[in-house]
Amino acid sequence: MRIVFSRHGQQQHGELDGALTSAGHRMVQEAAEWLAGHKLLPDHCLLTDTVRTHETAAHLLAQAPHVRRQIVSRLPESRAGWRSLVDHWGPRIGDHGLLLMVGHHPSLQFLLQSFGPPPEPIGRNNYAATLVLDRLSTGTWAISGAFPGVVG
Numbered sequence: 001m002r003i004v005f006s007r008h009g010q011q012q013h014g015e016l017d018g019a020l021t022s023a024g025h026r027m028v029q030e031a032a033e034w035l036a037g038h039k040l041l042p043d044h045c046l047l048t049d050t051v052r053t054h055e056t057a058a059h060l061l062a063q064a065p066h067v068r069r070q071i072v073s074r075l076p077e078s079r080a081g082w083r084s085l086v087d088h089w090g091p092r093i094g095d096h097g098l099l100l101m102v103g104h105h106p107s108l109q110f111l112l113q114s115f116g117p118p119p120e121p122i123g124r125n126n127y128a129a130t131l132v133l134d135r136l137s138t139g140t141w142a143i144s145g146a147f148p149g150v151v152g
Contacts, residue, residue, distance in 0.1 A: 006130040008052040034147040042100035058117035075103040118146035125152040
C-alpha cells in the first residue's frame with residue numbers, strides 16, 4: 001500500500017471553517033496535476049470533515065470520481081495513530097493500492113518529522129503540500145515523493 005497525504009489549500013480567513021480562496025483552489029489544482037502526472041490515482045480517500053478538505057479532495061479526485069471518500073474525525077498525528085491507520089487500511093487497500101488522505105497542518109507536521117526528509121523541501125506551513133509515503137523493505141515508512149505546495 002502507498003499512502004498520499006495532501007494538506008488543504010489556503011482557506012478564507014476569519015471563518016472557523018472557511019472555504020478555499022481562489023488562490024487555494026489554484027494551489028490544490030496544481031497538486032492534483034502533480035499527482036496525475038506521477039500516475040498517483042487513489043483507491044480510497046480519507047478526509048476530515050471541513051469545507052476546505054472537501055474542496056481540496058474534489059480537486060484531487062476530479063479525474064477519479066469513482067473513488068470512495070470517507071470522512072474521519074482526524075488523521076494521524078502520532079505513531080500510534082499511524083500504526084492504527086496502516087493496520088486498518090493495509091488489508092483493505094492491498095499491497096498495490098493507494099490511500100489518499102486529505103487533512104491539516106498537524107498531520108503534515110507529524111509525517112514530515114516522522115518519515116522525512118522529503119526529496120523536495122517543504123515548509124511546515126505550506127498549503128497543498130503533498131507527500132507520497134512508501135513502506136520500505138525493512139517495514140518502515142519513508143517519504144518517497146513530494147509536491148511542495150505554497151508557503152502559507
